Amino acid sequence: MKILKVVNEDPDLPNFSWSTLRKVIKYLNFKYVTKSRQSILIDRQDIILWRQRYLRKIKEIRKEGRYIYYQDETWINEGHAPKKAWIDQTVVSSRQAFLDGLTTGLKQPSGKGKRLIIGHIGGEEGFVEDSLLIFEAKKNKEDYHQEMNADSFEKWFKGVLPKLKPNSVVVMDNAPYHSRxxxxxxxxxxxxxxxxxxxxxxxxxxxxxxxxxxxxxxxxxxxxxxxxxxxxx
Incomplete structure (x- = not known):
């Protein structure tokens, strides 16, 4: 019940009944167990502070009715492919497929292939039109952040700004090239x-x-x- 007390005393959170809070905690994949001597993973205090600042600020912005955009980058390898696919079980050989005017489908890529860096920005109405950032990685390193630099990001971002709604807000992480x-x-x-x-x-x-x-x-x-x-x- 200590968790319930702390949550309900927080002005930035809604009041919960114990049953509702319990459902939320379970939904977040937490389980109430007897503690062992093993360490329990908890957030660092500075991370908790940053999260609280963010949530308070977002709440304030939403009250003001300002439109919020979210921006981020990710990557994809050329060889990315689903592990499973639907197949026609009536076709039992490549020869039969050929005779029936069919193919045996796309072949599974043999390797990862080239890596593409992808960036975009959008909000509750969807992605901003004509604002997709995509380019081929040169270093092909594990951390895709090393492929981006401030000059490239700022050039792309300046092209995006005129397409955003007036008095809107852009949420992005603190990657080095975002915060020069x-x-x-x-x-x-x-x-x-x-x-x-x-x-x-x-x-x-x-x-x-x-x-x-x-x-x-x-x-x-x-x-x-x-x-x-x-x-x-």
């Missing part, structure tokens, strides 16, 4: 004079005798003020 900053933030790889120059350009006070680590700490303190804008914004 308008301005780079100084790091320890920068030279000390370069960091000092950046601080001076932002009218941020520092002492000339400060070591690089201290300067970087000052940069972090002002991060939100000066480096919170993204190219796709």
């Amino acid at each position: 900053k308008l301005e780079s933030l100084p790091t320890m790889s920068w030279t000390k004079p370069r960091i000092q120059e950046w601080l001076t350009s932002k009218n941020i006070s520092f002492e000339a005798t400060m070591v690089k680590a201290t300067l970087i700490d000052i940069v972090r303190q002002h991060k939100q003020e000066h480096c919170d804008k993204y190219v796709v914004d």
